[in-house]
Amino acid sequence: MLDAVFLIPALPLLGFLTIVVFGRRMGEPLAGWFATAMMGGSFATSLVVMFGLLDRPADERHFVQTLFDWVPAGDFNVDVGFLVDPLSVTMTLFVTGVGMLIHLYSIGYMHGDENFSKFFLYLNLFAFSMLMLVLGDNMLITFLGWEGVGACSYLLISFWFTNEYNASSGKKAFITNRVGDWGYMVATFLMFTSLGSIQYIDVIGNASHLSQTTATAIVVLMLVAAAGKSAQIPLYLWLPDAMAGPTPVSALIHAATMVTSGVYLFTRLNPVLAQSSSWGPHLIAWVGVSTAFFAATIAISQNDIKKVLAYSTISQLGYMFLAIGTGAYVAAIFHMVTHAFFKALLFLGAGSVIHGMDSDQDMRHYGALKKFMPITAGTFIVGWLAIAGVPPFSGFWSKDEILGFAWSDSPALWFVGFVTAILTAFYMSREVFLTFYGRYRYADIRDEEIEDMWNGRLAIAEDAVSGAEASLATAEGVAIKASDKLAKAMEKLEQRQTELAEVDQSDEKAFGKATSNLAKAEEGISKAQSGIDDNESVIDSARAEVSSAKADAKLTLAASQSGSESVGVALFEEPDTSAIPESELPEAVQKRREYHPHESPWLMTLPLVVLASLAAVAGLLNLPFSSSTKRLDLWLEPSLFGNQAVDTVSAGGKWLLAGVALAGVVVGIVAAVAVYIRGRSKPSKFELPIFAHGWHYDELVSAFMGGPGRRGFDLVSWFDDAGIDGAVNGVGRLVRSGGGQLRRLQSGFVRAYAAMIAVGAVGLVGWFLVRAGL
Amino acid sequence: MELTTNWYLVLSIFVFSIGAVGLMVRRNPLVMFMSVELMLNSVNIAFVSLGTSLNDVGGQIAVFFVLVVAAVEVVVGLALIVAINRRHPDATADDLSTLRG
Numbered sequence A: 001m002l003d004a005v006f007l008i009p010a011l012p013l014l015g016f017l018t019i020v021v022f023g024r025r026m027g028e029p030l031a032g033w034f035a036t037a038m039m040g041g042s043f044a045t046s047l048v049v050m051f052g053l054l055d056r057p058a059d060e061r062h063f064v065q066t067l068f069d070w071v072p073a074g075d076f077n078v079d080v081g082f083l084v085d086p087l088s089v090t091m092t093l094f095v096t097g098v099g100m101l102i103h104l105y106s107i108g109y110m111h112g113d114e115n116f117s118k119f120f121l122y123l124n125l126f127a128f129s130m131l132m133l134v135l136g137d138n139m140l141i142t143f144l145g146w147e148g149v150g151a152c153s154y155l156l157i158s159f160w161f162t163n164e165y166n167a168s169s170g171k172k173a174f175i176t177n178r179v180g181d182w183g184y185m186v187a188t189f190l191m192f193t194s195l196g197s198i199q200y201i202d203v204i205g206n207a208s209h210l211s212q213t214t215a216t217a218i219v220v221l222m223l224v225a226a227a228g229k230s231a232q233i234p235l236y237l238w239l240p241d242a243m244a245g246p247t248p249v250s251a252l253i254h255a256a257t258m259v260t261s262g263v264y265l266f267t268r269l270n271p272v273l274a275q276s277s278s279w280g281p282h283l284i285a286w287v288g289v290s291t292a293f294f295a296a297t298i299a300i301s302q303n304d305i306k307k308v309l310a311y312s313t314i315s316q317l318g319y320m321f322l323a324i325g326t327g328a329y330v331a332a333i334f335h336m337v338t339h340a341f342f343k344a345l346l347f348l349g350a351g352s353v354i355h356g357m358d359s360d361q362d363m364r365h366y367g368a369l370k371k372f373m374p375i376t377a378g379t380f381i382v383g384w385l386a387i388a389g390v391p392p393f394s395g396f397w398s399k400d401e402i403l404g405f406a407w408s409d410s411p412a413l414w415f416v417g418f419v420t421a422i423l424t425a426f427y428m429s430r431e432v433f434l435t436f437y438g439r440y441r442y443a444d445i446r447d448e449e450i451e452d453m454w455n456g457r458l459a460i461a462e463d464a465v466s467g468a469e470a471s472l473a474t475a476e477g478v479a480i481k482a483s484d485k486l487a488k489a490m491e492k493l494e495q496r497q498t499e500l501a502e503v504d505q506s507d508e509k510a511f512g513k514a515t516s517n518l519a520k521a522e523e524g525i526s527k528a529q530s531g532i533d534d535n536e537s538v539i540d541s542a543r544a545e546v547s548s549a550k551a552d553a554k555l556t557l558a559a560s561q562s563g564s565e566s567v568g569v570a571l572f573e574e575p576d577t578s579a580i581p582e583s584e585l586p587e588a589v590q591k592r593r594e595y596h597p598h599e600s601p602w603l604m605t606l607p608l609v610v611l612a613s614l615a616a617v618a619g620l621l622n623l624p625f626s627s628s629t630k631r632l633d634l635w636l637e638p639s640l641f642g643n644q645a646v647d648t649v650s651a652g653g654k655w656l657l658a659g660v661a662l663a664g665v666v667v668g669i670v671a672a673v674a675v676y677i678r679g680r681s682k683p684s685k686f687e688l689p690i691f692a693h694g695w696h697y698d699e700l701v702s703a704f705m706g707g708p709g710r711r712g713f714d715l716v717s718w719f720d721d722a723g724i725d726g727a728v729n730g731v732g733r734l735v736r737s738g739g740g741q742l743r744r745l746q747s748g749f750v751r752a753y754a755a756m757i758a759v760g761a762v763g764l765v766g767w768f769l770v771r772a773g774l
Numbered sequence B: 001m002e003l004t005t006n007w008y009l010v011l012s013i014f015v016f017s018i019g020a021v022g023l024m025v026r027r028n029p030l031v032m033f034m035s036v037e038l039m040l041n042s043v044n045i046a047f048v049s050l051g052t053s054l055n056d057v058g059g060q061i062a063v064f065f066v067l068v069v070a071a072v073e074v075v076v077g078l079a080l081i082v083a084i085n086r087r088h089p090d091a092t093a094d095d096l097s098t099l100r101g
Helices: A002-055 A086-109 A116-135 A139-157 A164-195 A200-209 A212-229 A238-244 A247-256 A258-268 A270-275 A279-300 A305-325 A329-356 A374-388 A394-409 A411-436 A447-502 A508-563 A567-571 A587-594 A602-622 A631-640 A651-678 A694-706 A708-743 A750-772 B005-025 B029-054 B058-087
Strands: A063-073 A076-084
Touching: A002 A063, A002 A076, A002 A086, A002 A116, A076 A086, A076 A116, A076 A139, A086 A116, A086 A247, A086 A258, A086 A329, A086 A602, A086 A631, A116 A139, A116 A247, A116 A258, A139 A164, A139 A212, A139 A238, A139 A247, A139 A258, A164 A200, A164 A212, A164 A238, A200 A270, A212 A258, A212 A270, A212 A279, A238 A247, A238 A305, A247 A258, A247 A305, A247 A329, A258 A270, A258 A305, A258 A329, A258 A631, A279 A305, A279 A394, A279 A411, A279 A694, A305 A329, A305 A394, A305 A411, A329 A374, A329 A394, A329 A602, A329 A631, A374 A394, A374 A411, A374 A602, A374 A651, A394 A411, A394 A602, A394 A651, A411 A651, A447 A508, A602 A631, A694 A708, A750 B005, B005 B029, B029 B058
Parallel strands: none
Antiparallel strands: A063 A076
């Protein structure tokens, strides 16, 4: 039965190749169903292999299947082969199982996408790479898978690559992972030089021959590798941006499978960890627990439903690293499995919400979605309880086990982990409350829309002010002209009066003309006077208009400035739109008022239900009550070679620790209820801006890489040009110039050549003579 | 006065020197060609005389080889010289330096 193991990666590979060739012809939904069927076959094969292993006695549960020689090069010999043991089978089971559900879900989620078949092509290629990673029987095959999943991650993050942000997020993930790959490669080189083999069987068997220094160096380099792939400090920063990909990708790659490869790697190499000096594992534990805490604080302030889950994933991976560092490999794998269930569930649930909310990802716009999407809400709530650590859901058992081992290693580690658990309960409750409970906020007018509207009004008011000012100016111009006219009319009147005085009284005709002229001038004066009077009233009204327009504008400005309040306000009360006439409401708001959130099709809800049941009961895998209920402990034992730590906590102490952890969870949830449901406190008190900015880590890295880092790389590039290339080119130049000098010997004169031969012959004879001792 | 092998060797040296100096001094391709022939034949003299004095037939066999090589050389060399002379009737060896480096 174990011989079928090659089928596990081969089926997704077959799916990939088939869709590469026939994808366009298969189209939607056939390509999706085909890819899902391949994953299903792979999952069934994994089950068969698992039962095959169970048939064997515990100490014989490992099996190597060698397919062919890959790199036979002297001492360095690499086969393509698969190592089947409880660890790799556990990994394949949840990779193929969860993977199959996510494939199924994607058929619904990617409905109508023009690159439907391409998506499944990538998904199958990813599954193939991931299975090579976990099944490979040497570090090179694992590396092949390691790079393969990285490439698929890049391809899938930037799946909708026409958007600039998506494309550069993919690049960010790819480049950040390169840093980790460097660690992996150097660790592999070190392994080969010190042990002469990179086969896991040899590495595990001969790990005790490693010197402590070498083992520690390998562990630290592997930590670099794992920090890249599993998004730990300092290389975590690509994972939140990876949310740019389609949601099933986030669920499959960036939550359930690929990001756990760092944990898998450490577990696989546990004898090397055991050989290293104690600060190596401690470093892993501290990196893990600080990442867990750090990411949890950031998750509190995120508003994007997927970003919260992204930071939550980083935080949960931190827990797994904490477990690895304290030697609790079983706890790490246990949490990996339960996390795969509940995080995939949460991501798929988030995808279902996004699907039903017209691609809106901002939780501030959700609220009360429970009544629109009952299945999504119900399953999401199961996922929430599982991740928050509420018994009897799975997360409680696995997290509790990790915290127990952390306590027996160092109470400080336990304390940070405990605080993180409180934060986890808080931010996950926040997500659930903002999304599914509270007031339905989707139809609300949004802050930015209000602001836009106020800005529009302000512009209108400013227009009115400038219009009124213009009419005032014209009125004033008219007034000046009118008074000019009056002055002229006065002059004319005076002139006429003198004319009248001078005119001869006897000349009746002239007298009559002068009198009528005088009357006309008087008339002109009275006209001008009335014109001025009229105009004065115009000016007055224009002045009034200006001042009222200015007052209006001022009011609008003040209102718009007070309009942009923080978000929390709208949580409980609908924003006051009474001041806005219905006709003035932006079109988008009208549209949203008519929009009805809807539940997703069964293709999407079925995986949710399955994952929710798994997330609820996965704790059964490893119940801590007696050694026989610790099934995962027993099952993984052959892969751990007795390197699993023994926790020193007494039974009573364990109950106490579990009680304290549970109390912490309750505190977190109650706090979230108080803030987000009852409104006892302003959310802005918790959602600090520094959390929202991720402690400015991204900016810090950009600033460093853009400034000193850039200069450093320029220096390296200069050295490459001048030093390395200079040496190579220098040799070439030397040969060329030497040849140029030697060229002159070839004069083309036959006699010169003859002379050279003669001289040479004489020289040769002379040399022989000298040798002969003459 | 008896003719010993040394006389032949001295003759060979003389003939060789004439050929060598002629090759280096003269510019006419035909004359240079003849100088080469002189050198080859001087070597033949040395081979034959040493073969006789040492009672070794190898010397004479070597001469046959040299003669064959010389004949071949004459065929190729004369053809070249005739071809060159047709194109450049007054060409000296120094004019034919197009293959210089």
